[in-house]
Amino acid sequence: MTPLAANDPEQVTLDKIRDAAALIKGAVLETPCLPAPRLSQITGAEVFVKYENMQVTGAFKERGALVKLASLTEAEKTRGVIAVSAGNHAQGVAYHAGRLGIPATIVMPVLTPFVKIAATRGYGAEVVLAGNTLAEAKAEADRLAAERNLVWVHPYDDVHVIHGQATIGLEMLAQQPDLDILVVPVGGGGLIAGIATAAKAIKPSVEVIGVETTLYPGMWGAFYGKEVRCEGATIAEGIAVRDIGLLTTEVVRKRVDDILLVSESSIEQAINAYLTLQRTIAEGAGAAGLAALLTNRERFAGKRVGLVLCGGNIDPRLLSKIVVRELARDGRLVSIRIDTPDRPGVLGEIATVIGDMQGNVVDVEHHRLFLNVPAKGATLDVTFEAFDRPHGERIIAALRERGYGVRYLEIGERMD
Structure with missing residues (x-):
């Protein structure tokens, strides 16, 4: 038999994926793949989530790492x-x-x-x-x-690593056999190459769709034969890969149905949705699949869609910032600048108007000394909570009816 070329996708097989599943059993958590009714409601698809953020290290990478490490000879293990x-x-x-x-x-x-x-x-x-x-x-x-x-353990372009990541596909179709589409975040391609191989072998009719951030569209470019640039600061650093794998690219070309690109703002929205609707934590890469559903509703409407929440390792400070930004985008956290006369009682009047209309003031900054404020005037920066965008607009209208000049600020904007 002629040996397979280094980047031949036929190296990645269902039998070897099943061997990998047996190898990692008991050492890596078989994470649940559960229905997500609230995500279904906002996307129009019937959504199921594979919770790889439940692994000990908070991400799917354990699977491929363990399979690769187990493949080493004793001499290689001793070397490190x-x-x-x-x-x-x-x-x-x-x-x-x-x-x-x-x-x-x-x-x-x-x-x-x-x-x-x-x-x-x-x-x-x-x-x-x-x-x-x-x-x-x-x-x-x-x-x-x-x-x-030392022996290299590549993060994605290694057949053992791919077989390990592929076990997610086995589990998803065992847990939810009626899935129509699997949506998988893509960085170097190890995860989607493995999942696509497993899924297509078990259920050829299932679609496998990859998702990349618009800032790092490497696999999309390879898939569609387009020249792309990969650069920039992204919230999805786990899939911010400039150099995609050679083997993984060949597997993706053969077994994946499509690659979608998503914006940074849609990833933020997806992180927030996982937190507030599913009560679970997703890092940027982990939320990319949901971002694709949120921005391509017609593509997935009515389908049974499995999302791979591949990791939950996000900086808590960044997570809190995203929550605040999403509250602002939804109109539930409103930041305004109000020009006022510098006289006693003005702050109380403004707070009363907001409070009487069931708004909740969360932050106030009072400016008197800046040169761009009139000598007999003052400026207030007020941030308040509202039920929704129309509620916030009604509060602002009420302030304007009282004669106050009001303009919107971006959350976090301050006086120059």
């Missing part, structure tokens, strides 16, 4: 492994290498959030901080790998 990651792959490798007694070195960019560095060290790995980007960190990892004779 190395990986480059700013987040979930780092923690997956560190956690399971620690369990198996394999020395692990993880190279992370120096700008990686401290919470992720601490978590990776907490699993017993040696963390090396190098460079401001993943590319610069990779250069240092290459040097260390050569110097110490």
Whole structure:
């Protein structure tokens, strides 16, 4: 038999995926895939969520990491492994290498959030901080790998890793056999390559659709033969991949039905929806699938859709900021600037108008000393809660009827 080429998609098979599932059983959580009625209501699809944020490390990456580590020879395990990651792959490798007694070195960019560095060290790995980007960190990892004779654990472009990630597809169709579409976040392509292989082998009629952020459309470009640019600060850093996998690209071209792109604002909306409607935490990459449903309602209307919530490792401060921004977008948190005469009682009058109309003042800044405020005047920046956008508009109309000049501010805007 002629050996398969390095990037031949036939390397990724259902039998090997089933072997991977047996290997990780008991060491990786078989996460639930549950109906989400409130998400169904806002998207028009019948939505089911696969909760990979429930893994020990908070993300799906454990699956592929464990399968890869288990494939090593005893000599390779003794040498130790190395990986480059700013987040979930780092923690997956560190956690399971620690369990198996394999020395692990993880190279992370120096700008990686401290919470992720601490978590990776907490699993017993040696963390090396190098460079401001993943590319610069990779250069240092290459040097260390050569110097110490370490074994690479690639985050996505490795057949063992792909087989591990593919076990999610097995589980989803076992838990919800009637799914019409699987929607999968795409970074380097390991997750969708594995899931598509498993899903198409079990149920050829099922659609597999990938989702990327518009800032990092690498797989979309490869899928459609388009020149793309991958750059920029994204809330979905887990799928912010400039260099997609070679093997994963070939699998995706053969077995995936479509790739969709989603905006940063739609990802924020999806993170907030997971938190407020499902009472669960999704990082930006984890929420990308829901973002696709929110922005392509007609495409998914009436279909039974399985979403892979692939990770929940988000900075709590960022999460709180997103919640506030979504309240503002919905018109439930309103920030305004009011020009007033500088006389006693004005602040009380304004607060009374808002309170009488069942608004709730949450923040006030009173400006008298700035040069762009009249000497006998003052400016108030007021943020208040409303039931919805029309309610907030009625409160503002009432203030204007009292003779106050009112204009909207962006949340967080302050006096120059």
